[in-house]
Amino acid sequence: MNLRQIEIFHAVMTNSTASRAAEVLRISQPVVSKAIQELEHSTGLALFHRTNGRLLATSEARLFFREVEQSFTGLTHLRSAAARIGGFGSGEIRFASLSELSTNVVPKALYAFQKRHPEVTITFQTQRSTLVKDLVASGQLDVGVVADETELAGVDARPFTNYRAVVALPADHRLRERAVVLAKDLHGEPFVALSPEDTIRRQVDAIFETGAIKPKIVLETQHSTTICALVNAGLGCGVVNPITAEPYLGRNLIVRPFEPAIYFRTLLLLPANRQPLKIVTNLISDLKNHASLDDATTHQTVPLL
Template sequence: MNLRQIEVFRAVVTNGTTARAAEVLRISQPAVSKMIQELERAIGFPVFDRIKGRLRPTAEGQLFFREIEQAFTGLTELRSAAARIRDFGSGKLRIACLSALSTNLAPRALHGFTKHHPNIAITLQTRTSSVARDLVASGQFDLGIVADEIDTTGIDVRPFASFRVAVAMPEDHELTGCDIVRPADLAGRRFIALSPEDTTRQEAEAAFERANVTPHIILETPFSTTICAMVAEGLGVGLVNPLTAEPYLGHGLVLRPFEPELHFRTLLILPPHRPPSRILTDFIAELKKVLG
């Protein structure tokens, strides 16, 4: 039994006669009859009764036809899937994003992206940069938006964005009178710090050391959003990504520039040895568009 024999059988049942099936398939009527005979020999039972020169499906032939129709439905779905892959590369998009950009930049990019790709299934998970790196390196996720402290071996790495560090402080803090906050201004103050592995924290510590300053660290966290929440509650001050602080401005928190100028640097990471699909390329374009 082969696929061509099944196609001929289906065409005869669907069109009612071997003549019409031959016309649809663009083969001769004797070729159709021969294919049916070969199919019957291959499967071991007759699929048609020959009554007065006409073919009528046997009971077994009708059961076989139903099975074939289910298989052809599956083939139709495969053709649709192939079309989606051809046009978009995949019907899914899996993104792992560091916390600092998961509540601002990523949603804005997804808003624009879904206008053009409304049927794409999207997974967005907020993860630490190191976990996002592992998810992308293993091929479980299509894209990571991460800080630059990660191990970049075994992944496709692309520079993304840089954000100048700001000092977040409660609205009633005495440093709100400063146009610029310097390390000396933070000496002895209650300070909410990023995790030690964060490259921005390491650069800040170097600046504090040069100024012979030691902030009073009361809490460490890997997330700028957590620092903003703590600052808004009056627990202390901290260095944050200004983009992360946007929802808190006017709600218990203010920002001031920090000098020396430091930056949060972010990367886009992709699985190794896998060209990005069209939908992934489109989403990356939306991310860059949101950045302006």
């Protein structure tokens, strides 16, 4: 007895005739008849009476069919599970991002994604880029977004965003009329800086040092989002990722492109040597769709990679 014989028996019982079973299974009627004979031989059951070329089910066949039906229900469940896993995996996506995108790009993308896929559960974390990378590399995350200076061993890394840095200013600042704020314009200005270990901070410091420019650093913080909040509160100005400034625009904060141009770049990480599930690919698409900036946010067009 094998699965093919059971499948043919099921088709005969479901469709009442061998000819119709053959048609449904797209095989010949002699193949159906042979499989039924082999099944009867292997089970020792007389499953059908043969009358005028027709197969008439016996009582044994009907009892056996009950058991077969239960097995087919299990197979149908397995087929459905395979289809679901192929598109949705476990039905959960594990995702993490650096904080700069967690208050703007990510919420908008997750909202769009969940409207189209309400059956998928998303676990989202905001973490340091190095930790996000380690979690993706170990398979504990399905996708991550990190700063571009992150070490990338053990992951599949793809360019994600590329935002030109802007200067966040209080709305009444003396530089508010400038189309572009030059580094030299910040000499002596109260300045909220990123942490010394930050890549953008190091680039800004190098620009200031080259031009003998000395802003008055009043605070240091890890995140552009915090700089925007502090500028909005009137503590000074700061060089920030423009995506983090958007929630504050129209309040007590304006932004202008910083010159010379420097860029906040991020990477999208996936586990190495593993094709992402379709549902993960859909989330990535939504992230990309909501990562663009408009002129109102940056005072210019900012390209994305």
